[in-house]
Amino acid sequence: MTHLNLTKIAAGALIAVALLLGLYAWALSRHTAPPAPVVKRATPEAAFPVVVATRLLPAGAPIAGDGLRVVMLPMRPSGAFSDASLVTQRVPLSDIGANVPVLEAQLSSGFAEQVAPGERAVAVHIDEASAVGNRIRPGNFVDVFFTLKRDGASVGPNAEITRSQTRLLLSRVRVLAFGNTASGAGNPARYGVGVHTAVLAVPTADVDRLGLADSAGHVLLALRNPRDPEALEPAARERAAAVVHSSSRVGRGDGTEASVQAETGVSLSELSAGTAPVRTIARPGPRPIRSVAGIEVIRAGQMQASAN
Incomplete structure (x- = not known):
């Protein structure tokens, strides 16, 4: 009997131990293992x-x-x-x-960097007709013509403008801006919308001439091919002063002559004449009178001399 009781006690103890071990295992399963420590590696500093x-x-x-x-x-x-x-x-x-x-x-930076040394950026007044129908774009090259009209109220030898005329002022001038659009900026579809000014890269020595032409007359921009190198040189202006104005001006094939003629200009009176320039024909002068001793007799328009 005593042996049976000991067996029951041992069995109960084993069951209790098993329960305790099960509870311990369940408790361990609820707690995750802590992460392994991360070793930081030294990285070189960025430069x-x-x-x-x-x-x-x-x-x-x-x-x-x-x-x-x-x-x-x-x-x-x-x-x-x-x-x-x-x-x-x-x-x-x-x-x-x-x-x-x-x-x-x-x-x-920006706009000022586009002006080359020896040049100045100058704005001139334009409209659609004087800007090739607003087809000019920044970066194009143009010839600058100007028109001066005689003021009817200022007539006489002291008038500054004695006759209406149009002349070439500057040739092969670079366009820096057209309206509010500079080179390399803006929407090309809106280049010609509301344009009233064009900014040109002008040699410093010609800024005063362009300013006077723009304020006293009307400026016309003539678009030219960028591969056309022909330009009116300063020395050609002196030659242009000796060229006679005419309404029939034909270039002589060397390109420079055309620019010289354009710089010379044409007046309204010459343009309205519509005829070739009048050439002066040399007329023979009066025949010299020969001194002849004796009496001179004129018969039928002929002079005869008779001796004393």
């Missing part, structure tokens, strides 16, 4: 090439190549350059200190 000034770069002076160098920085500032050749000869708008990155916003 970017940036153009900086080697010395003070004054405003308004073109940047020389020796005033720039490229350094590696951990970050690239907005508007920075990575190639020094992109900055050489650019003009700072304000002073740039030494060892300071050169940024796009600090440099002269």
